[in-house]
Amino acid sequence: MLHTQRNIVCNANLLIRSLTKAKVVVRGLQLKHQYDAIVVGAGHNGLIAAAYLQKSGLDVCVLERRHVIGGAAVTEEIIPGFKFSRASYLLSLMRPQIMQDLELKKYGLKIYLRNPSSYTPLDKPGGLDGKAKSLLLGSNAKKNADQIAQFSKKDAKAFHEYESQLERIVSAIDPLLDNPSVSLPSVMGSSLRDKWSSIKPVGALVGSVKSMGSDLPAFYELMTAPAQKILDRWFESEPLKATLATDSVIGAMASPQHPGSGYVLLHHVMGELEGIKGAWAYVQGGMGGVSQAIANCAKDHGAAIFCDKPVSQILTRGSKAQGVVLVDGTEIKAKVVLSNATPKVTYLDLLPQNTLPKEEVDHLKQFDYISPVTKINVAVDRLPNFIADPNTSESDPMPHHQCTIHLNCEDSSLIHDAYLDAQQGKITSSPMIEMVIPSSLDPTISPKGSHVVLLFTQFTPYKLAGDAQWDDSNRNKYADIVFDTIERYAPGFKASVVGRDILTPPDLENTFGLTGGNIFHGTMSLDQLYMARPTPGLAGLRCPISGLYLCGSGNHPGGGVMGSPGRLAAKAVLGDFKALSK
Template identity: 45%
Template sequence: MWRRTFTSATALKDKKWDALIIGGGHNGLTAAAYLARGGLSVAVTEELVPGFKFSRCSYLQSLLRPSVMNELELGSKHGLKLLRSNPLSFTPCLDGRYLLLGTDKHLNHSEISKFSQKDAEAYPRDFLDLLLSPVSKVLNNWFEADVLKATLASDAVIGSTASVHAPGSGYVLLHHVMGESDGDRGVWSFVEGGMGSISKAIGSAAAEAGAHVVTNAEVSQLLIENSSTVRGVILADGTEVHSSVVLSNATPYKTFMELVPSNVLPDDFVRAIKHSDYSSATTKINIAVDKLPQFQCCKLNHPHDGPQHVGSIRIGFESMEEIHSACQDAMNGVPSRRPFIEMTIPSVLDKTISPPGKHVINLFVQYTPYKPLDGDWQDHDYRESFAQKCFTLVDEYAPGFSSSILGFDMLTPPDLEREIGLTGGNIFHGAMGLDSLFLMRPVKGWSNYKTPLKGLYLCGSGAHPGGGVMGAPGRNAAHLVLQEVRKTT
């Protein structure tokens, strides 16, 4: 087994732990691995949330830091296998053309030249201009082909409620392209066995170092002494677990507004956390199909899987204005009439997740408001109608897609909040705008993983440097805790 578990969570109360970690996602387990390797006794509490294996939320890997991969020996020792996707993206067009982009400079030049020779020459350039500007402003200055600008701009609004015209949207694009896979910058990869294999490998490294991972052990409240110091946690079954160090991989809102007792934190800190932006417009649809989608714009002589199936497939938008229009629908309180869809087909590269000849397809869909004005996500018919709208849109580019569907699972923003613990359904544990990055994450004055409560630390995506499957917040928080512990011993 990759993890060491107790038969009962009550076994946790038999000792005082050096550190407790709330939430066993990739950042929580990363923190556990580093703390255990540093000699601390560590416990991680985790609430667990035929034929096909789905990555229910995250779906591609690029941001996992090389330091975490190497230091925890995730690939060499703990079975993590990355399956690189190249080409990286495929954007079909209704006029019969398409755009493939990848790591090959010659391929990129040839593909972009189909739309603009000028853009093909300008494509390899410095991305620092993106840091502060709306992505639309930068891309309009750089390029002229709508489909190229739309393909690049889509990465600037993934997981957000923002338009391509929003100030700072360029940073989110930078955040996505700064990743790497096996040393190559900007390369995304699938993970063999699904994205859960990342947590499995990190959990294996943590268990090997001596960390204890306890499932079905939901934390209901933090134990606080003298309104200022953490002394452990109370589980949902009433069990008290004691430690002078607690790291939370929950969202900042859940940590401070739900787990910390009231009237303990400073009023200005509570206001800042309470009014942070946790809005989301993301819906994830996981689909089992009996055949690959065949895009009518492709005449690539690949009757089965081809380069168009390997990377991220951008569907339903061929200009930045179409992305903006989809966003405006959500700003007006209704799901996008023409949703912006990113499709991935991990089973093309990973044969372990679906039966032979069948496939797993992920649709990352925007924009879907948390509380739509024209219906309710709890209404089965309303949910079904939106899912069918997405499938019909894919049919425009890949006729017959809808008829290939064997079954699907849909997670709207309220589902992501309820089932995964993501406040507002926000996949980054909070918006990644310029007012909530760097020294402002999660709030001004508390960007160094510490909190107003002595012994309580944030180690999740709500801390610097933010969201994505990177492990950096967990690693950084663990190193800080080890420094603090060594000061007192």
């Protein structure tokens, strides 16, 4: 109850400060009645689209329903003095071309690279000699081998080849991330324009497949097989397999035992920062620093960005987008409209009924948004002290504090059991927890000596069994289970807590507009990827409504703070704009 009361007061104070800041952002800007392009939603993809379009000479307006920009890539001071990356919390997947084109470092983006990258403390000592207490992995191959050898000599030798194969596959499919997906309607279209627009995506697809070479069977297996099957073939030690298996279920209501979970694993190793493949980093000031740098670029070139401007409808005339209507009734016209909202919100909520063909509406209604994620943001007055690797100093972070800390991950069966609980609508007693402490590297986000702890937890159902609701009682019941789990590994953690912010799947939906609470704008399963994202008829960026583009993660290549959907949508708009302006 104390946490709840404290957070209510903090949120009220923050709202006042945030609204004041929002006014500063738009000071001097007057919302016009017409633009070349309107972007609905100031998430990172929407801002990227706006920046590219404005740089190319279009007059662009971004409309954000919340008091702050960033969508899920946002920083919020929920507890005074503590700046939380309230939803997304790490940077890796942002495409290097976008970083370069938008000069994000020039516009304020600063990052802290992490090494090591992964830490799994054990609840009880184990390993070959019964004395191993943890598994710490990073970029040093020799240190990784030594760590893994505590549990299996065979795995220590296999790990490097496993990583090398994933890196080769990622390099092969890299071009697919920077090009539109193949659009089946375009390929099958009768017009020369349709066929011409499909040439480059088809070429990228063929090129990626050819470059796979001898890794093509492994890629096919990753796309279709359970991650557990793949990991069992490579390794024998459970702490290693379970640690790697977490990447196969992040954001997915799936077990490592499910076919197709291998792709989610692959998706999370596609990143690159500072020229380092697979690197992950904290953003200075929190993830809102990414969105702010993109917004700075867009505004510097003349884009107008407005907060507290929720859109109620996309205006259409016939089969062409004409602009938007705000909740307050204001109409704003535009030649093109780009939506950073989910496919469900864009096509089923914002478009007038009967705008899309019934077949497409039926497909959209079947799009899977099921999410298992509850995000808990915590302010603490001292560093967690893990039994497996006790702190050597009260104030100085150790290497394992700087990386992703995996709890309840000593054995893959623990992950599967938590998934089964969620499938039954239960609040699991053994949640899968990924803990990060960004203040271990970034001193700007918490008071000196205190820290920001971000907990990405699974598996929590969107709907609880027996028609129970995610009210404060159940939110706190689940959070207490998570905190009790952490306490087993790091005694004293609960006593260090200053305050907490709990976001269940319905909270993620209501706060950030993430349908179903899904952080990827839709499940990243094989049937919802590439030419089928969000549906076969709506893939390839264009839809039956001329001048309307989906620029969010519900389009190819999917979720994560990657930016490709925004960039690809902007490129499609620029290719079409002359014709649309007639």
